[in-house]
Amino acid sequence: MGTEEPKGTAAKIREFEEAKEALMKMGGEKMIEKQHELGKLTARERLDRLYDLGTFQEIQLFVKHRSTLFGLDKKEINADGVIVGFGKVNGRTVFAAAQDFTSSGGSLGEMHAKKIWKVMDMALDARKPFVSLNDSGGARIQEGVPSLDGYGGIFYRNTIGSGYIPQITAIMGPTAGGAVYSPALTDWVFMVKNTSYMYITGPDVIKAVIGEEVTHDELGGAVSHASRSGVCHFATENDEDCIAKVRDLLSYLPDSCHGPLPLIECEDSPDRECPELDEIIPDKAARGYDMKKVVMSVADNNVIFEPHEMWAKNVIVAFIRIMGKPVGVIANNPRFGAGVLDVDASDKASRFIRFCDAFNIPLLTFSDVPGYMPGTKQEWAGIIRHGAKLLHAYSEATVPKITVVTRKDYGGAYIGMCSKNLGADYVMAWPSAEIAVMGAEGACNIIYRREISSAEDPAARRAELVASYEKQFNNPYFAAGMGIIEEIILPRDTRKRVAALLEALKDKTEVRLKKKHNNIPL
Numbered sequence: 470m471g472t473e474e475p476k477g478t479a480a481k482i483r484e485f486e487e488a489k490e491a492l493m494k495m496g497g498e499k500m501i502e503k504q505h506e507l508g509k510l511t512a513r514e515r516l517d518r519l520y521d522l523g524t525f526q527e528i529q530l531f532v533k534h535r536s537t538l539f540g541l542d543k544k545e546i547n548a549d550g551v552i553v554g555f556g557k558v559n560g561r562t563v564f565a566a567a568q569d570f571t572s573s574g575g576s577l578g579e580m581h582a583k584k585i586w587k588v589m590d591m592a593l594d595a596r597k598p599f600v601s602l603n604d605s606g607g608a609r610i611q612e613g614v615p616s617l618d619g620y621g622g623i624f625y626r627n628t629i630g631s632g633y634i635p636q637i638t639a640i641m642g643p644t645a646g647g648a649v650y651s652p653a654l655t656d657w658v659f660m661v662k663n664t665s666y667m668y669i670t671g672p673d674v675i676k677a678v679i680g681e682e683v684t685h686d687e688l689g690g691a692v693s694h695a696s697r698s699g700v701c702h703f704a705t706e707n708d709e710d711c712i713a714k715v716r717d718l719l720s721y722l723p724d725s726c727h728g729p730l731p732l733i734e735c736e737d738s739p740d741r742e743c744p745e746l747d748e749i750i751p752d753k754a755a756r757g758y759d760m761k762k763v764v765m766s767v768a769d770n771n772v773i774f775e776p777h778e779m780w781a782k783n784v785i786v787a788f789i790r791i792m793g794k795p796v797g798v799i800a801n802n803p804r805f806g807a808g809v810l811d812v813d814a815s816d817k818a819s820r821f822i823r824f825c826d827a828f829n830i831p832l833l834t835f836s837d838v839p840g841y842m843p844g845t846k847q848e849w850a851g852i853i854r855h856g857a858k859l860l861h862a863y864s865e866a867t868v869p870k871i872t873v874v875t876r877k878d879y880g881g882a883y884i885g886m887c888s889k890n891l892g893a894d895y896v897m898a899w900p901s902a903e904i905a906v907m908g909a910e911g912a913c914n915i916i917y918r919r920e921i922s923s924a925e926d927p928a929a930r931r932a933e934l935v936a937s938y939e940k941q942f943n944n945p946y947f948a949a950g951m952g953i954i955e956e957i958i959l960p961r962d963t964r965k966r967v968a969a970l971l972e973a974l975k976d977k978t979e980v981r982l983k984k985k986h987n988n989i990p991l
């Protein structure tokens with residue numbers, strides 16, 4: 470007796486299973502092999518790593534393109550080159566789209582875009598994070614303008630969802646032309662070293678138009694965007710590392726601006742002293758030290774998660790946890806450029822502050838700043854405009870804001886690092902703090918110019934005057950006396966005080982004037 474062909478419903482089920490299996494193969498074995506040879510995972514393999522085992526649920530697998538132009542009527546593109554769906558990451562729901570380079574280069578046509586719209590709409594309705602894993606040759610050339618329109622719909626959703634749900638993009642292959650703008654509109658951009666690039670126009674066009682010669686990687690590779698342009702927040706080693714870091718980042722973020730902050734169990738004590746901080750400030754005022762060590766000392770288990778590690782190193786932005794709850798840290802780093810504020814540092818800190826505020830993550834600021842960077846380069850790059858962003862971002866933020874002054878806190882930059890009247894809820898200073906309009910030498914050269922030049926011994930007189938200015942301002946007591954800082958604390962008590970304050974301020978609510986939206990200086 471031969472095996473009987475199934476009939477009726479059983480036949481339909483088999484037909485469905487076979488069709489699904491065929492679609493799941495995406496671009497086929499040869500293309501998958503090519504992808505692996507390039508050191509890249511396929512879209513399905515990436516999603517397997519993003520989601521907790523067996524939790525991913527794909528939607529709209531059967532969607533097909535409907536273009537008949539330039540031979541597309543004869544071309545099948547499995548899943549139309551993009552896998553969309555949802556699942557659990559560290560036990561929490563996250564929506565995602567993963568472009569599949571093995572299927573027609575992951576090119577984005579009308580239906581490919583509509584699948585992405587669908588999953589973004591679901592994420593917005595469900596108020597859950599959205600992750601985009603990009604690996605695409607860009608707009609599907611054969612389809613023409615519907616492809617461009619597809620991007621338009623994605624940009625629109627990126628914007629509507631901004632500040633509502635966290636949006637993360639991982640660039641895991643090529644991204645050229647206008648396609649770069651969806652990543653740029655999302656909150657966080659990851660790139661993979663050697664296998665991903667982003668640029669508006671590639672090396673060939675650049676050479677033809679302005680005669681400049683540059684490689685793909687130099688122009689738009691992960692390290693370039695992580696260290697020069699600041700377009701990318703994380704330059705990762707390979708696909709696995711990239712996805713592991715996306716999962717890490719998600720662990721610090723709430724589902725939406727309406728969701729509670731994720732709380733993880735904390736074995737570290739809120740009363741832990743940090744004796745190493747008593748010795749971190751060098752005796753010589755001009756000497757740098759690594760503020761990252763301060764941030765690590767204060768964080769639960771000394772763990773920090775740092776975006777933009779390679780860009781604008783004079784300021785640190787980082788997520789930490791205090792008693793298991795996420796906190797956003799902004800800190801000058803005197804190890805680089807004396808911790809000065811410049812155009813890039815202002816941009817970096819402002820965007821981070823606005824992200825944290827949008828998602829209710831409290832802000833902890835460590836200040837050791839000599840001022841804003843002087844010079845024509847910075848003035849003409851718009852330090853006034855960019856520096857204003859920082860003031861705006863801190864002032865508009867309604868989350869708990871705690872500031873710790875470790876050493877210098879001079880001039881406009883003192884205000885820029887979340888001073889009391891910029892809206893800090895609580896300002897603390899270490900005994901090494903110096904809160905003044907400017908450094909003693911510079912101040913005396915201005916206010917005592919005539920007196921110094923007419924003195925019998927100008928150098929000796931200058932030294933005397935500088936010493937008296939330093940006595941007045943090179944300490945936290947004048948500011949403490951005025952109530953401009955709340956408290957002078959021992960460095961070793963910083964974690965204790967911060968933990969107690971975050972607990973005390975956890976239900977802080979601040980109501981602002983009703984209006985459409987602020988107009989941050991961009």
Ligand code: HXC
Pocket residue numbers: 572573574575576577605606607608609610611617620621643645646647648
């Ligand atoms: C249609 C595309 C495609 C595209 C790649 N493919 N990009 N199909 N539209 N944009 C297809 C190829 O035809 C090929 O199909 C398969 O994907 C794999 O591509 P290869 O070229 O063989 O791969 P590789 O050698 O690795 O080169 C990758 C690449 C190259 C560098 C990305 O494919 C490329 O230059 N593509 C075009 C890039 C581009 O100019 N895109 C438009 C940008 S403008 P088969 O069938 O042979 O497997 C844009 C505007 C967006 O995107 C605007 C938004 C506002």
